[in-house]
Amino acid sequence: MSETKRYRSGRAIAIVLDKLGWLAAVAGVALAALAVVTAEGDWIAQLAAGLPALILSITGLIAVTVAQLTRAAMDAAEAMREVATLTRDRPRADLDARTALRAAATHAAKAPPPDDIPATPPSLSLRAKTEATAPKLAAPKPQHKGAKVHPIFSARPPGSS
Secondary structure (H helix, E strand, O other), X not given: OOOOOOOHHHHHHHHHHHHHHHHHHHHHHHHHHHHHHXXXXXXXXHHHHHHHHHHHHHHHHHHXXXXXXXXXXXXXXXXXXXXXXXXXXXXXXXXXXXXXXXXXXXXXHHOOOXXXXXXOOHHHOOOOOOOOXXXXXXXXOOOOOOOOOOHHHOOOOOOOO
């Protein structure tokens, strides 16, 4: 692709917006300082005098950000155009090579995954239990003679004795 950049008018507008934004930011800070120094009264009056200039400064910084984002978008568009040109101009892959690659990929997908887990050493293997015991599911016995087990803790359905 040629070295001439496209989007000339967009780039020119972005440059102008960038310069005006920096000018507004610096002028806003200077005007805010001047307004605070020359204002008479308490600190609230001084802050109120400098507030419009600070808003001008913040607006200028936003304009600078927008100008930089605009240039970045135009650079990205040019880069994508160049990538599209390069992929369009590259030679096509050989049909037989593509078929072979497709067959290899299909074969690899059907093959079982390799067993990459090492065998467990005998010292760490599970020991067989000689007698299997099931845990008790009975309700706990009450500690006091007159105490009753709450139905939610018993294995019997409610209402049965």
